Amino acid sequence: MHELTLAEHALRIVEKSAHQADATRVTRIKLAIGALAHVDPETMRYCCEMVSRGTLADGACIEIVHSPGRACCADCGAEVELKQLGESCPHCGSYRLDVCDGDQMLVVDIGIV
Amino acid sequence: MCTTCGCGGGNATIDGLALLLPRYRKRATIPAQSSYRLPGHDNAPLGAAHAPDMTPERILHIEEDILxxxxxxxxxxxxxxxxxxxxxxxxxxxxxxxxxxxxxxxxxxxxxxxxxxxxxxxxxxxxxxxxxxxxxxxxxxxxxxxxxxxxxxxxxxxxxxxxxxxxxxxxxxxxxxxxxxxxxxxxxxxxxxxxxxxxxxxxxxxxxxxxxxxxxxxxxxxxxxxxxxxxxxxxxxxxxxxxxxxxxxxxxxxxxxxxxxxxxxxxxxxxxxxxxxxxxxx
Missing domain, CATH: 3.40.50.300 (P-loop containing nucleotide triphosphate hydrolases)
Known part of the structure; x- marks a missing residue:
């Protein structure tokens, strides 16, 4: 259940930014979780809600932006969508796919009052 | 008082007594959108971009890796x-x-x-x-x-x-x-x-x-x-x-x-x- 740890990391980022901006409350948190990232987005949402209880971000709306996985095929050069790791290149069948997008886990922005 | 135009009832009184703030603020919900807006004013006339006694929500761009x-x-x-x-x-x-x-x-x-x-x-x-x-x-x-x-x-x-x-x-x-x-x-x-x-x-x-x-x-x-x-x-x-x-x-x-x-x-x-x-x- 590493999502709980990741949610704690995300909350630290949120709290630091909110304090620096003299916020009284965090109303919403936008996260970007790629399809190939190491987390389950819904578990992450649950964990974020849990760890933010009793903090500035208590009750904040958690928005998760999903970005699709993308990879470059080292054999045919095509840039392809990758739904999950272990898929082959739809053009040439190669597994030599270098992930170029969709493995990010970011705090994108927050809403504060 | 609204910082945009000065309207608002934060300092208003009737017979010297402070007005109670309208209850709609308690019911305000926060839809997910990424622009400046005012909680509680989703139904305001013409989508008014200011409101008395409301602190506008601000968006802080962070873009930081969780790890x-x-x-x-x-x-x-x-x-x-x-x-x-x-x-x-x-x-x-x-x-x-x-x-x-x-x-x-x-x-x-x-x-x-x-x-x-x-x-x-x-x-x-x-x-x-x-x-x-x-x-x-x-x-x-x-x-x-x-x-x-x-x-x-x-x-x-x-x-x-x-x-x-x-x-x-x-x-x-x-x-x-x-x-x-x-x-x-x-x-x-x-x-x-x-x-x-x-x-x-x-x-x-x-x-x-x-x-x-x-x-x-x-x-x-x-x-x-x-x-x-x-x-x-x-x-x-x-x-x-x-x-x-x-x-x-x-x-x-x-x-x-x-x-x-x-x-x-x-x-x-x-x-x-x-x-x-x-x-x-x-």
């Missing part, structure tokens, strides 16, 4: 480990793949080639560190409690502990045995040179496909317990093929701590890693 602080600590660990001339490996696998047995066997075979130290990670008990110490090698046990993985901060504290006990070697090996878990440790950089994933032949040969993050993160696959192959239906070729679907060109060494098969190749890989490190650091 940024772990990665920063891992980079610090990496510098510290490099400054000591240590070849650091992070051993990851399911519980029961034989990590500790392999480490104990490796330490005995490594003998006096270089000094080494071990950091053990488990939820509970110091059993593994005790098994390592029985070989004569220094070991620190991290207990993660409910935690399912080691992180860079824990490694930093373990390095402090080794240094305080004068057990942090100069030029040698630092072996980190992660918590037995094929999922969570994949995300956490500890400052190691490589993750080494261990897959025992008593597990399913499709583990690389089921748990791809870990096999993608690893730079070496050790297939362990190969002395048991005659009693199992495990196909080493299939397991390697699956692992290379996830991580093409992943180097593989098949080992048995019982029969010593493959141990020379494994020790040669370790020696090559140490030699490359010494070459880089002069």
């Amino acid at each position: 940024a602080d772990n990665d920063a600590q891992a980079a610090e660990n990496r510098n510290r480990i490099a400054a000591r001339g240590l070849f650091a490996l992070n051993f990851v696998s399911s519980p029961g793949s034989g990590k500790t047995t392999l480490l104990v066997d490796t330490i005995r075979r490594w003998a006096a080639r270089t000094p080494l130290a071990v950091i053990e990670g488990d939820q509970q008990t110091a059993n593994d560190a005790e098994r390592i110490r029985a070989t004569g090698a220094p070991a620190v046990q991290i207990n993660t409690g409910k935690g399912c993985h080691l992180d860079a901060r824990m490694i930093s504290l373990a390095l402090d502990r080794l240094a305080a006990e004068r057990h942090l070697p100069q030029n040698g090996l630092l072996l980190i045995e992660n918590v037995g878990n094929l999922v969570c440790p994949a995300a956490f950089d500890l400052g190691e040179a490589h993750k080494v994933v261990i897959l025992s032949v008593t597990e399913g040969e499709d583990k690389p496909l089921k748990y791809p993050d870990m096999f993608r993160a690893a730079d070496l696959l050790l297939v362990s317990k190969i002395d048991l192959l005659p009693y199992l239906d495990f196909s080493v070729d299939t397991a390697i093929r699956y692992a290379r679907q996830i991580r093409p060109d992943l180097p593989v060494i098949c080992v048995s701590a019982k029969t010593s098969e493959g141990c020379d190749a494994w020790l040669a890989w370790l020696e090559a890693g140490c030699a490359a490190l010494q070459g880089r650091t002069g």
Whole structure:
């Protein structure tokens, strides 16, 4: 259940930014979780809600932006969508796919009052 | 009072008594959108962009990696480990793949080639560190409690502990045995040179496909317990093929701590890693 740890990391980022901006409350948190990232987005949402209880971000709306996985095929050069790791290149069948997008886990922005 | 135009009732009174604020503020909901807006004014005439006594919500752009602080600590660990001339490996696998047995066997075979130290990670008990110490090698046990993985901060504290006990070697090996878990440790950089994933032949040969993050993160696959192959239906070729679907060109060494098969190749890989490190650091 590493999502709980990741949610704690995300909350630290949120709290630091909110304090620096003299916020009284965090109303919403936008996260970007790629399809190939190491987390389950819904578990992450649950964990974020849990760890933010009793903090500035208590009750904040958690928005998760999903970005699709993308990879470059080292054999045919095509840039392809990758739904999950272990898929082959739809053009040439190669597994030599270098992930170029969709493995990010970011705090994108927050809403504060 | 509204800071946009001065309207509002925050200071308004009737017969000298402060007005109670309208209750609609309590009912205000916060739809997800990324622009300036005022909670509670979704139904305002013409979508009014100001309101009395309301602090406008502001959007703070952050764009920070959730693992940024772990990665920063891992980079610090990496510098510290490099400054000591240590070849650091992070051993990851399911519980029961034989990590500790392999480490104990490796330490005995490594003998006096270089000094080494071990950091053990488990939820509970110091059993593994005790098994390592029985070989004569220094070991620190991290207990993660409910935690399912080691992180860079824990490694930093373990390095402090080794240094305080004068057990942090100069030029040698630092072996980190992660918590037995094929999922969570994949995300956490500890400052190691490589993750080494261990897959025992008593597990399913499709583990690389089921748990791809870990096999993608690893730079070496050790297939362990190969002395048991005659009693199992495990196909080493299939397991390697699956692992290379996830991580093409992943180097593989098949080992048995019982029969010593493959141990020379494994020790040669370790020696090559140490030699490359010494070459880089002069």
